[in-house]
Amino acid sequence: MGEILVKENLTYEKRPVVVIDYKLNELRGKSTGLVKILWVATTGETTWEIEQLCRE
Structure with a gap:
């Protein structure tokens, strides 16, 4: 399982797992x-x- 990097303001960036x-x-x-x-494989x-926004 990947690491979650928490920013100073206690937020994190969600990354997509796979395109279905x-x-x-x-x-x-x-x-x-x-x-x-x-987004979350377990849930x-x-x-x-x-699509265009995901590519950026």
Whole structure:
């Protein structure tokens, strides 16, 4: 299991574990790639995030 680095203000940065799924969302003629990310392997916490933001 990885280490958790705690900052001076007692916060930490959550890092994704693995990308589970991908889908293309189309609204008003614009396409946005979405990825489903597993954040905590022990609890199974997942969220859909914008692909471009995850790459940064």
